[in-house]
Amino acid sequence: xxxxxxxxxxxxxxxxxxxxxxxxxxxxxxxxxxxxxxxxxxxxxxxxxxxxxxxxxxxxxxxxxxxxxxxxxxxxxxxxxxxxxxxxxxxxxxxxxxxxxxxxxxxxxxxxxxxxxxxxxxxxxxxxxxxxxxxxxxxxxxxxxxxxxxxxxxxxxxxxxxxxxxxxxxxxxxxxxxxxxxxxxxxxxxxxxxxxxxxxxxxxxxxxxxxxxxxxxxxxxxx
Numbered sequence: 001x002x003x004x005x006x007x008x009x010x011x012x013x014x015x016x017x018x019x020x021x022x023x024x025x026x027x028x029x030x031x032x033x034x035x036x037x038x039x040x041x042x043x044x045x046x047x048x049x050x051x052x053x054x055x056x057x058x059x060x061x062x063x064x065x066x067x068x069x070x071x072x073x074x075x076x077x078x079x080x081x082x083x084x085x086x087x088x089x090x091x092x093x094x095x096x097x098x099x100x101x102x103x104x105x106x107x108x109x110x111x112x113x114x115x116x117x118x119x120x121x122x123x124x125x126x127x128x129x130x131x132x133x134x135x136x137x138x139x140x141x142x143x144x145x146x147x148x149x150x151x152x153x154x155x156x157x158x159x160x161x162x163x164x165x166x167x168x169x170x171x172x173x174x175x176x177x178x179x180x181x182x183x184x185x186x187x188x189x190x191x192x193x194x195x196x197x198x199x200x201x202x203x204x205x206x207x208x209x210x211x212x213x214x215x216x217x218x219x220x221x222x223x
Contacts, residue, residue: 035097042075050212053081056139059168059205059218063087066136069160071128072143073120076102082139083110083118090135091120092128126153130160138167142214145171145186154199161221167201169217173208189215 056078060068063086070079073091079102082089093099099120106115123129126149138157147153157167174186187195192215193204201219208215 035101039075039101043077047077051077051141051214052211053078055210056141056168056170056216057081057085059216060137060139060166063137067134069128069130069135069138069157071138071140071157072146073102074098074142076105076118078139078141079118080106080109083114086117089118090130091118092123092130093120094123094125096122126156128153128157128160130157132159133162134160136162136165138165139170140168141170142172144169144192150187151195151198154195154201158200158221163221165221167196167219167221169196170211170214172214189217192217 057063060066063082065087067088067090068082068086069090069092070076070082071092073079073093075098076091079089079091083106091099091102093102099122102118102120106118110118121129125147138161144150154167161167169192171192172186174188189206189208193206196204196217196219200222202222203220205218206215207217210216
């Protein structure tokens with residue numbers, strides 16, 4: 001049975017990322033309720049069990065000389081785990097509360113050198129604010145379905161990546177929420193594959209089995 005926190009995570013992400021009728025210049029709407037409760041929702045005690053971050057890290061391989069962008073970083077679940085492994089991690093987030101949260105938490109859970117490798121960046125909903133060729137690889141977990149103009153966003157990400165850089169998208173399989181009212185906000189892996197190809201990525205690898213509730217898609221930026 002799917003983790004019960006999935007529905008709440010989905011609803012909160014929808015409110016945080018999509019917004020209703022707001023653009024880059026408008027204030028990002030806040031999710032009502034206590035922020036500590038929101039953090040607990042993003043960081044359930046059993047997340048390591050079903051998220052299996054090491055499966056994703058194995059796909060990224062040796063990151064010691066690479067800069068990794070974590071799009072939609074949230075509480076920094078992946079960013080903080082990437083910091084000891086990568087040369088540099090950019091935690092890209094649209095909600096300033098999460099930016100402050102990651103900055104405050106990293107100094108307590110990472111050593112000084114690792115904390116210096118992790119940089120937060122407040123970004124727009126349609127603009128990841130990456131410099132040309134700034135990052136080697138991009139990771140998008142539980143976020144892609146809430147991005148508007150997905151192909152355009154992928155094209156912007158591609159410009160921010162080095163040649164032969166890789167993008168990994170992890171999201172919930174659509175059948176997991178078809179009866180719960182959130183199916184419209186999830187994207188099938190087939191559609192993600194099409195969007196990646198349209199945005200100019202190639203060499204797709206799709207894993208629909210390693211994670212309990214999610215698929216993994218990896219693609220590469222050509223020259």
